[in-house]
Amino acid sequence: MRPFPVRQNGSAASVTAAGPADAAPGPPAASAKRTVLRVAEQYGLLMALLLAFVAFSIALPSTFPTVGNVKAMIDSQAIILLLAIAVTLPLRSGDFDLSIAGLMTATAALTAQLTTHGTSLGVAIIVVLAVGLATGLINGLLIVKLGVDSFVTTLGMMTALSGLAFAFTSNQVITNLPSDLLTLARQQILGFPTVVWIGWVLVAVAWYVYQRTPFGRYLLFIGGSRESARLAGLRVDILRISCFATCSLIAAFTGVLLAGNVGQVDPSIASQFLLQPFAGVFLGATTITVGRVNSLGTLVALYLLVVGITGLQLYGAQPWVSDVFNGAALVLAVTFARLAARSNAGR
Amino acid sequence: MRPFPVRQNGSAASVTAAGPADAAPGPPAASAKRTVLRVAEQYGLLMALLLAFVAFSIALPSTFPTVGNVKAMIDSQAIILLLAIAVTLPLRSGDFDLSIAGLMTATAALTAQLTTHGTSLGVAIIVVLAVGLATGLINGLLIVKLGVDSFVTTLGMMTALSGLAFAFTSNQVITNLPSDLLTLARQQILGFPTVVWIGWVLVAVAWYVYQRTPFGRYLLFIGGSRESARLAGLRVDILRISCFATCSLIAAFTGVLLAGNVGQVDPSIASQFLLQPFAGVFLGATTITVGRVNSLGTLVALYLLVVGITGLQLYGAQPWVSDVFNGAALVLAVTFARLAARSNAGR
């Protein structure tokens, strides 16, 4: 049953989104202009990031372009980056997973509860990963095998898991977490805590997998047309389920890192993390491999958003300005990307 | 550009969700069983609602089945029902609109600010409707004319509008709203406040439009197969934009009613109204006209959720139990609906 938005491929006549690899061989006269446009399209977001950085550095020379501020901005995005990379998997293969924020909060709560009640960190991690795997499999089986819609199923899971987070901690904020848990997330390596490094490594792995391996292509294929992928002999069900499972495993482990990173677990935070990863992924899909969910773009997008918000805050803008910036950045970026794609397609 | 989940039509072979009207002609032996299944599918959620009501009435005879409780439950869903009906319009024609909660909060803030600073209610409503129309047109033009993805555009609008709500109220909670605003939402008619009646009227109108008019059919076709709708001469763009515009108009007016209903406006509440309308619509699509977004189903779904949660609360359950119930209800309902559809399709 699919009572919901059926995202549609444009018709042959109206498809204009230019993928990275598809320059229609144009007449040479137009080709220089087209190259500029293509570069603008592909690296526009990156340029926006650099521009924003430079602009705020000039405007706020003493507070913005400092090592400490840059590190603070990067650190603050670590958890969201992990969630965003997790959710690229199902998104690439055409499914939503709204449950990750709930799952992360539930596993953070579980980790805190277990480790403050004598369970060793290793065992806690195993339990958490098992919970993650179970969640991913439930999502995957319901959505893939039964054909239930992914948006609504994972919305339900999100709500249920947020509730379970409260159950795990008996409605309390859990503090005084053991030091090995804190170390796991905070150990500094070359000036950045492990949680940041784990995010970067995931970005790199995802980049390799998405750009360079058949697996990454398969996901795109499945996301593009499930039926065609099936007819082409792909094991669509297994691949989709494995995306849900991997996504949930990453989200579950992110819960452990969240507990260690923040140093306490408040079971009420799930909804804070619901939308930001999606904003990052969607914004990121407007750059690098334009029109396709990708990990480097996601990284750039999240850093652009945090640079904008931090700069505005340091500049003394009213707090609400950052919400407006956040929203407007998203809308404008996808709009410009779309316009660039249209010009590229020679319309 | 469509870097995101492409909701896919099943292929000829894999579509199994049986619509309301399509019994595969079967041998007479199987047909009785099939009829039972079909009824179970079509009215399952309604029966669940009745069952839950009866069960809680038996378990909690003095508190649950009282006029006061029933009215309280109905009143509490009034605002969400309005938002849910609003969002059925774009959902039916295949688009998301995540911005409605932000729009409602922004217009509630605007209403409060204007009416407490001397603007008359009538003028405030006109301003609010203009804001709603503008939002809907921006959404619609970006999504339809430029082809930007609806999920990400309206997510951005949601964030920006939530920020604007703070700007409108200068970060204040606005109270002491004028009495005509309160009356607009709270005036009792036959035991229910106007805000509830407006919701019911909208449900009835939407039901008529969706089931009984060509317009409703147009939306369904646009949502299901945009190209074949276009080739049939439907003015797909105008229709989609008009769905966004109408949705936003309803959401904007809901902001006025929210201010009147609650009696104060807190600009921070947007995200609290984000998901519940979708849960209602998606759950509602599993009943009445199975597999299709519809208004009566949405009504039934929201009432089922509130009956469950209220019953559990009256029973003394921990608050997190309601979250778990909410989430589990959503997942189970869509799962059962799906299973019923499969049995009906004879798989």
Next chain:
Amino acid sequence: MTEAPTGLALTGVSKHFGGLTALDSVDFSVRAGEIHALLGQNGSGKSTLVKIISGFHSPDPGARLELWDRQVDLPLRAAHEHGIAVIHQDLGLVEGMTVLENMGVTSSYGAALLGPISRRRERRRCRELLDQMGLAIETDTMVASLSPAARAGVAIARARRVLEEHTERFTFILDEPTVYLSVEESGRVMRLMRAVADDGSAVVFISHRLQEVMAVADRITVLRDGRVADTFQAREGNQRRIISAMLGRSLDQFYPDRLNAPPAEPVLRVTDLAGQRLAGVSFNASPGEIIGFAGLVGMGHEEIPYLIGGVDRATVGQVKLGGVDLLPLRLKERIERGVTLVPGNRQRDGAWPAATAQENITLPKLSLGSAWHPLRPSAERRDASSLMKLFGVRPPVPRLKVAQFSGGNQQKIVLAKWMSTSPAVLLLDEPTQGIDAGAKFEILQRISDAAESRAVVLIFSGDYEQLANVCGRVLVLRHGRVTAELTGDEITEPAIAQLAQGDTQDRPDS
């Protein structure tokens, strides 16, 4: 040949969809080196049988499948690992991805699941395959921008790649691969199939074009209502035998009588019409005329119906209908003037597969009427039901979803949907694609009826035999321009083919 090993043997295959029996104890086998044609009326169960072989459907219990004399479990998993390559009616390409990406997907892009793909090698491989097919398609083109025929070419090239990776012991199944192709292109596909079979593979193919079947098949199996009606060596039978097995009766006439339209003033005047590839085409057409358009893939004639119909925008030119220029008009306004387009891509443009036949058939009428006038469900049902009967849709049940009909019956639904609007100009893009020989007569009769009631009928098709038999005039296009016009007795299948082909050296570019 009788000693050749059996590549695939199915026994006792039945399949029910709800109460409907799609297949009823079918036995079916293919030997190595053999091209086995699977024939039958629309809805007789051919695609269902193929989908069982490919593992897409699971058959009812009791069926057995042997591949190269080894029993395998049903439903079959990962058919390609068993050496089975299938090209379905729906081709299995993703529009939003490039040709390169589409062509690698069945071969794991020549890499391990998580191993690095070598782009250079991939590109070279695809280039080779496309060149072998004579397809001048850029590997980085989006599939969305290809014509249906070019897509079929890509799908075949892709399956061929899989074939070549499993040189021996391979079963190659094509479900109506030539449905979008012109005669010469389908000839190329036939030669390809022959080469594959000669390499020792087993080949199954489905087609409604009996001529090509007789030309290439070694053995023929005909299904009727889900049972095997006949199976025989091709050289022991002829088209007549096929048809009587298919229909359970003989067919003495394949095409309706040609109309002799009385000469009349042209009502449709097309001047210098140009689009993406169409480079300026002019012609006039009178009421009652049936005009055919032919050309190779990418020669521009495919665009004409969409430009006249208002789906795509013309770059220059004029299309006058009764004195009014259509080009500035919106699609709906053209429909209101009787311009009726039956699109070629029925999955995307023709119908919404998840909606019922009734809802699809009545949509054009609804969209012309008021958006707010209440629906009349029972009248709708009656209309739909009678139209379905008129166009021979089986089963004629309006409440079934379009997806639940066989391919040919879906096409009949699309025709019923459009031809019910009493058109003034009827634009038909491959109108009889996938329709069986028996039903084709009926459909062409309907088209002829439309012309008789003073419609201008334009048929765009690669089925030159059909063009030769129903059209009063045929225009042949090359490189976006009309290069020949055939009338009267000049219109023969070989003549059209030769003119379309032109100089073999200059291939269409894409």
Next chain:
Amino acid sequence: SSGSASGSSGSPSGAGSAALSSCVSQAKKNIAAVSAPIPIKAPPSSFAMKKNSGKTIWLVSATQDEFNQTVANGFIAAAKAAGMTGRYVQANGQVNQMGQLVQEAVSAKAGGIVLFNIDPHSVSGPLNAARTAHIPVIDFNNGNPTDPLEPGIYAHVADDFTTQGKNMADWMLVNSGCKLDLATFELPTYPIDADLITATIAEVHALCPSCKVTNTNFDLATFATTLGPLAQTVARRNPGVNYMDPGFDAFTGIINPVLQQIGSKIKLVGHDGSASNLAAMSAHRTLQVMTDATPPELYIGWVLVDELGRGMLSLPAANWALPARLVDSSNIGAGTVDAIFPTYTNFNSVFLKAWGVG
């Protein structure tokens, strides 16, 4: 904090009117001082704030709302008066941004940092950095003044929520003649709320064994949609409830219309004395009958700067505990903050004098 729906206590009435009257008189005695106008609380000692001039001090808030914004305005004004620059930033309620903002303050070499509604545990990493950089950090509005200091925290500035929760209980006992059937609503993950409600419940149990308390948890993430219906449900489940205490004025604002619409006579109490609630109370437009009002927010901003100034000079902390006044119909007057805290109208001069400025 206690679990949801923690049961009632006490035996059925019959303990006699003696017990009741002793309960009332005890409670009355407890609140006498906090119902009267409160003398301005001045800095406990003078110090040379001048030495801090030129520095930048940061107020890092968890969320943006009316209260935070006004406190921030006072903070910035006070910093300016002290020759410093005050900077207000907020984290959108997001825990990752809280850490980021503290980290930023540290890297910007802040003179001092105030954590506003932020649990120091949740920013313990950046706090370590602040400690290393010798930046004093104040933990504001996050627990009781007497709570032990978290590592890296120089001082608390807080309402004495335990005392104030107790005062609120005493007021309700007096107001009800110790015939109290109270429903409380608690945010268990929000420390000041938990402290306030826990103290209220404890006091009712201590003074009035025959009174009944029903405590229910709710969730800050969904309060706008859930608290109203929840209040109705609680009222229905416990028909005898005559008082409701959801902790803060922001929440009475949510519950009030819902109760009004069902014609309920339940009395609402809250904490904060926010301007809008005071106005509604004095106009008799609300079921709220009492609010435990805190001094003007601008004053609180100055208090923060005072405490931070001490920390920056490595002086002993002033250990500010903010006062509050119980406000009901008997003393609400015009219903403005100035009328309720008449002695606070000219608070600036008190600080300027203690700082030796101006």
